[in-house]
Structures are given as C-alpha cells and as structure tokens.
Amino acid sequence: MKRLSLQWRITLMSVLLIGITCVAMNLLLCFSGVYYMDTIADSLQGGGTVILNDCGAASFDLQLIAPNEELTIVVDGVQGRFRTTNWYITAAVTLLSGFLAYFVSGRALKPLRSFASQVEQVQLNNLADMRIDEDVLPEFRQLSRSFNQMLERLNNAFAAQRQFTGNAAHELRTPLALMQAQLELFSAEHPDVRPETMEFLTLLREQTERLTQMSKTLLEMSNLQQVARNEQLQLAPMVEEIFTDLAPLAEKRSISLEAEGDAALTGSDALIYRLLFNLTENAVKYNRPGGSVRVELAQGQEKCIIRVSDTGCGIPEEYQRSIFHPFFRVDKSRSREYGGAGLGLSLVWEIANLHGGSVWVEESSDKGTTIAVELPAGAENDSSSADIP
Structure with missing residues (x-):
C-alpha cells in the first residue's frame, strides 16, 4: 500500500466506500422488495393459488373471475430475478464510480504535480x-x-x-x-x-x-x-594541452596517454580545463606503473560526453558515489603518498554541476576505472541537472 500513488489511494478508497454503500443499498432494497412481494402474495392467496418453485421463490397462479372472461396472471421467479438484477447494478455502479474517481482525483491532484515539478x-x-x-x-x-x-x-x-x-x-x-x-x-x-x-x-x-x-x-x-560560462570551447586541443602538462608525471610512472574524438560546448575555459586536468591527473596518479590513461570525447546534438579511463586497481562499489564528496579518500595512505587534499573530484563535480551537467563512475573493476562527464553542448547551461551523489 505504501508504494501506491496518492491518486490510486484516493481511487481505491472511493471504490471501497462506494462499493460498501452500494452493497448496503442492495441488501436493503432486496429485503424491502422481497418483503413487499411476500405481502402481496399473502394478500392475494384468497383469490388464487400460491406455489413455491424449485428455487424457493414464490410463484403465483392468480385467477381473477371477470364478468365475461377469465384472466390469469402468472408471476414466476420474480424475487430471484430482482436480486440478480440488483447485484448487476451494484457491480456496474461501483466500477463506473471507480473510473470516475480515478480521473476526478487526478484532476484534483494536478496542483500537487505542479508543485512537485517546481520542486524538482x-x-x-x-x-x-x-x-x-x-x-x-x-x-x-x-x-x-x-x-x-x-x-x-x-x-x-x-x-x-x-x-x-x-x-x-x-x-x-x-x-x-x-x-x-x-x-x-x-x-x-x-x-x-x-x-x-x-x-x-x-x-x-x-x-x-x-x-x-x-x-x-x-x-x-x-x-x-x-565565473562567466559563455565561451565557445573545443575540447580536443584542451586535452592535448593537458597531456603536455602531465607528461613528466606520466613518464615518471611509465603511463601512456591517449585521446580520441572531439567535442564542443559553451562554458568556462578555465573551469572545463580544470575539470579535465583533475580527472586526467587522478587517472595518472592512481594508475598501475606501465598502465595507460584514455580520454574519449563524444559529441551529441544536445550534449557531449567525456570519458576518462585508467588501468588502475578500481574503486570499490560502496565508494563510487562518495568520491565526489569534499575531503573523501578511498585509500588514505595512497592519497597522502601522492599528495592532494581530497578536493579534486569534488571540484570536478562542482564544475560539471555549474555547467548543468553531471559526473559519475561509469564502470570500475580491478582492471581499471572509467569516469564519465555529461555536459550540455549549447549555451543553455545556467541551471544544474545533477545532485551530489
């Protein structure tokens, strides 16, 4: 019941209430109708013959003698048909009321949906x-x-x-x-x-x-x-510049740097550069000696995707959302060894969020990790579309 929407709860409660009301009315009407039929039968017993059929319902064979002709009125199984018809009417009214309650409650809850859309x-x-x-x-x-x-x-x-x-x-x-x-x-x-x-x-x-x-x-x-975010940016040259800046660190650890694709977007040159630099630097620092780092850029009609992959030891699943929190460290001993304060990925998240994008761990295992960033390609990037994990 807790998983049902408010509209369905209102509908079910309305159907239950209407169904109980209809059943009660049906029972009362059946009792009243049968009572009066029996009364009529009793009052007419003097002028005819009362016969009970196999179902227990009263059957009347009434013979009224008219001056010129004989009139015979036969009433057979009326009580049974009366009860059946009442139950059919009850079921039909309950179902129709349920459909009406669903649509009426949906219209009544429209302001709540509007409120929810504004909150989102x-x-x-x-x-x-x-x-x-x-x-x-x-x-x-x-x-x-x-x-x-x-x-x-x-x-x-x-x-x-x-x-x-x-x-x-x-x-x-x-x-x-x-x-x-x-x-x-x-x-x-x-x-x-x-x-x-x-x-x-x-x-x-x-x-x-x-x-x-x-x-x-x-x-x-x-x-x-x-920071203004209205510059037209081409990401492939920016990645090449970052590779040049990180070349000494990569050579020291014998890590190869690879780039593929290109993408364009509207944003802050300094902030997007910092986003790419932090992701690439982390991929180099926390990689295996002799490993590789790959930066893939994919351009869509309304958004671009950045993927930074390494061949490190991976991030445990329980930490894959927490790594974007300020000062969070998966392995404190390794983080202190390579320096840093645990703010690099937090800054990445802030920059992506500020541009109306999002960042997440796309996949991670003992063979490496891929972090993906999705950013709007156009200038409509003033509002955020992601919450911190």
Missing part, C-alpha cells in the same frame, strides 16, 4: 532565484510559502558557508606563502645540515605546499559562481 527544478546553484508559486489552492498555499522560506534559509546558509570558506582560504594564503618562502630560504642557506634536519625540512615543505594547494582549491570553489 530547485538546485544548489539557483536557490536565490527559485521560488514556488504561492497563487495556488488554499491547501497548498501554506506548503508553498513554507517551502519558499526554507529555500531562503538554505540559500543564506550556503552563502555564509561559501563566504567563510573563501575568507578562510584567503587568510591562509599569506602565512602559508611566508612559511614556504622561509623554509626554502633556510634550506638554501644551510645546505650542510644533518640528514635528520633535512628530512624534517623536506616534510615541512611538502605539507606547506599541500596546505597551499588546499587553500587555493577552496578559494576557487568559493568563487565558482562568479
């Missing part, structure tokens, strides 16, 4: 502009008003969160840059320090660089909404 359009990047129509039936007016107030509170909360993240990242950049400069200066001025001290300084430089990259990524994520 609400996404993270349009909270400030999205409002549910409050000019509806009284039953839905309070619900629409409450939902709009909730959207306003959510928008304020997300705006405050973005502002705090951006401010924190901005404030961290200066001391981190100063620490990094001092560490590099100290290492340059004291090349003959003890091995333990040099190892300690190297660790400090690596962690400072990691914090610097994290603050830079957080600052970028907090400012994504302000």
